Amino acid sequence: MEPAIEAFLNSVKKICPKMTDDELALYATKLTIEEFQKKDYFLQFGQVQKSIGFIANGLVRSYFIDKDGDEITVGFYAEGDYATHYSAFIEQQPSKYYIQCLEPTVMVCLSHENMQWVYDNIPNMERYGRLIAGEILKRQQERIESFIFQTAEERYLDFIKHHSGMFNRISISHLCSFLGIERQTLTRIRQKIAHQ
Template identity: 30%
Template sequence: MHHHLINQISHFIKLSDAEKEWISDRFATRRYEKGDYFLREGQVCREAGFIEKGLVRYFVTKEDGEDLTVDFNKEQEFTCNYASFLDHSPSNTSIQCIEPTTILCISYDDLQQLYLHVEEGQKFGRLICEYLYVLAIKKVDTIYRQQPEQRYLQFLDRYPELVSRLPQYYISSYVGVKPPSLSRIRKRLAT
């Protein structure tokens, strides 16, 4: 049984032992090497994942070829381009593994069955949607209202354990500055 996955779902809803087993049977284990893609921009996201081990980044590629990091997911978090997953449209982001990563994956059809088969499955789907909606609104608000230094402080607050796991250029891209500017921000905050 996928204990970490079941524990995470149990934060949202109550599960019987039979439901836990049923859910575990619907998730396939996939292993990715550093640099592998869970999803490439332009592909349809056909699976939602739960990161058992590892770290991924979400990014978009600008017309000039520059990558802009828009988010990260780590152990015990779900990963997916939810819009692409729901309406089967091409993804506007890529999801790439930053380190060797193990992801438990469920197909769209199996997730729909989970909503029907598990007593509180519909509630789980609603709570996940609400959670993702709040994250998206906060992210948009951050982009429009906060200066890079504030975004860096928010990054540190949300992902304190990732500072040592991420290259500085991914963090600077996430904050919205070039690496030398991030170095200056770090220096100012250290004094």
């Protein structure tokens, strides 16, 4: 079995320990592997996302383009995360986001059609799907609330705390866009923290 698929199935088993080896083996028959180069797109604005992608290796960012033509980063996703505009994927609607690889990336993919098959034929997979959907929703809520309840400095400290391994893998401009701050504001925040 492909190492990427094996890693993915191990992560499924960790979240859903009741999954049997037979169920996992059946699930594996519905998975494909896609490889992307740096700057390749997994999803483009206006496209219907045909597959959900589990990142086995690599890093992607999700962004949209605002009315002024600026790219606004809404998320970074690395190993062990899903690359998806989830609501658009579930509804099979055109995406409002781009998902672009920041590094060479390997994804384990499950098509929308195969996901329906899996839910119908592997009962334990529905539980897994609900747990993943809940996790995606929780992260979206946390992101929204970070802009309501946190200062820019708190958002930056939070990012360092929860994504320390990602910190040296992303550009300052993408980080500023994600945090919703100007570059000079980030410089000030870093200087302030350095002197504390």
